[in-house]
Amino acid sequence: MAFVDEVCAEINALRVDQSSGQPARHQPITLLWAIGRAAGGQPRLVPWSDARPALRRLLKDHGRPGSDPAPEYPFVALSRSRLWELDGAAGEVPVARGSGVRRWLDEHSPRGGLEGRLYELMATNLVARRRVVDTLLHRFFDGAEPTLLLGAVHLAAPIFDGFGLVPGIAVGQVFPNRRALFDARVHRQLQAGICGTQERGAESIVVSGGYEDDEDHGDVIIYTGQGGRDERTGQQVKDQELTLGNAALVTSLTTGTPIRVVRGANGEPAHSPVSGLRYDGLFRVEDYWCDHGQAGHLVWRYRLVQIADTQLPDQPLRAMLPVPEGEETPSRLEATIRRIVRSTAVADYVKRIHDFTCQVCGIRLATPTGAYAEAAHIRALGRPHSGPDVAANVLCLCPNHHTLFDFGMLSIADDRSITDESTGVSLGPLREKPAHQIDPAHLAYHRAHHAQLRRDN
Known part of the structure; x- marks a missing residue:
């Protein structure tokens, strides 16, 4: 990435007008326009007659308020850096000041664009392109919202806030x-x-x-x-x-x-x-x-x-809802990756026995497609807990109390009394059904595990 470092250093060294107290944007906008052309596979060098209307529009819409949208200045001034090339211009290139620049461009009609090696890098390397664009934005657009400008030069990318998949980066790279x-x-x-x-x-x-x-x-x-x-x-x-x-x-x-x-x-x-x-x-x-x-x-x-990229199909329920056997040691199934296979029958059995009603608060959530509740494992299935995927290790809870239970903010004693661990207040007894017997050993494990976490915190 040494060449990218050189490019970024050259950008930071660009000489631009700062008489307003802020750096002018003519050169950086022109560079962004050229980078966008490279990213889109367009020709590297553009005749001045074609570049002029496109750049004038960009400078008018995205330059500093009150500045003159004169594209001839950056089109010529950039040639004094190692970032830009003017091709077909005979004789000495004039200093980018005064009306003589426009006459010179009209007479010679040079082609302008990114230097060849830089163009190839911007056209083929997404990571390098992002770094160069970020350098331009940081140097010349600090504090401004560049979204519209990036869209105008065809460099808009999916919004990335740091979380999840990285745009342009493949898994396995x-x-x-x-x-x-x-x-x-x-x-x-x-x-x-x-x-x-x-x-x-x-x-x-x-x-x-x-x-x-x-x-x-x-x-x-x-x-x-x-x-x-x-x-x-x-x-x-x-x-x-x-x-x-x-x-x-x-x-x-x-x-x-x-x-x-x-x-x-x-x-x-x-x-x-x-x-x-x-x-x-x-x-x-x-x-x-x-x-x-x-x-x-x-x-x-x-x-x-x-995170699996496929889901296992649901298993059908039996008509009379007999207690499913479940698995003392949940099996693993080979798909795209290996993951613990939870018994859909166990979860559905527990929820149906309780008529999709939370065993803590007694709320039954109605949705357009039917009632909704969640199956919460008392002793988690994965390592290091290795809990069994059986009905005796599952509660029927609403989403809120499922989350609180998983984080140890609710504890259930052997007598089935529920305590809010954040306040110490008793929430009453757990709502139970004769057809769903809970193993007290799993409740004891849950209490001990989260009590240890609270002590360690």
Whole structure:
């Protein structure tokens, strides 16, 4: 990317009029117009007679208010940089000032456009093009909204707020180093393994074998949070805290926002690239807990599950709703990726037994397509909980109380009394049906697990 660095340095060194207190936009708008032509596969060099009306319109609509929309100035002035080429102009190119410039252009009718190597880069390399455009916007349009301008020069891209898939970047793409990852916006941290904030959640993580407690099973990753390591030896020397990136991953669990996963060459060999860093798509955080790591210190751990691009078909219900057997150890099914197969029959049985009514609040949600409720597993199915997918481990809850229960904000005692853990207030007894018996061992596990999380926090 050395050439891109040179281009960005040349952009930052452009000499433009600043008599108004702000840099003029004639040259950057002309460059953006030419970059848009490269991105669209249009000819590199454009005759002045063709360029003039297009540039005049852009300068009038997007230049600084009150400025003269005179395209002859940037068309000539840019040739003094290494970014622009004028072809077919005999003799010395005039200084870009005064009415003589327009006469000279009309007489010689040169063709103008990006320098050849720069044109090829802008036409073929999306990452480089984005970086050059960002440099232009930062240097000359700081504080302005460039959306309309980018649309006018055909450089508008899908809005990317840092989360989810990165426009123009394919899953499986390999990058040589962290700088390239950063430039491509796949992982916007040059050193940290977690990119994100507690307020917004995590955008991405890097799994590269840096933490001895990491487990990479392909579609499921048990990821160790950041912090507590000796920078020289890489060994865990103190407890981790639920701050910074660690807190960001908890926020992602709360919001359900996907996280980009990048694997490095030093990770689990079966799932890592031979060299460099590979973008491996989107995962969701399904659980988190605090545990003693191999070095004896407390570490935060997160269970991330790859987002499947296919869904398994629902299983039909039996007419008389007999209690389904379920699975003591939920099986795995080979699809595009491996994921835990939840029994649709178990979930539907529990919801129908309770007539889609929340066992906590007694609310039955009616929708245009019928009643709606959610099946909440008391002891989660995935590692490290390994709960069974059976009716005795499932509750019928409304979406709100499902979320609160999953985060441990509701606890259910063996006598089925419900407590709001945020206030300590009793919410009354759990609503039960004789045909649906809950295993108290799963309730005890749920209480103990979340009580430990609260103590660790």
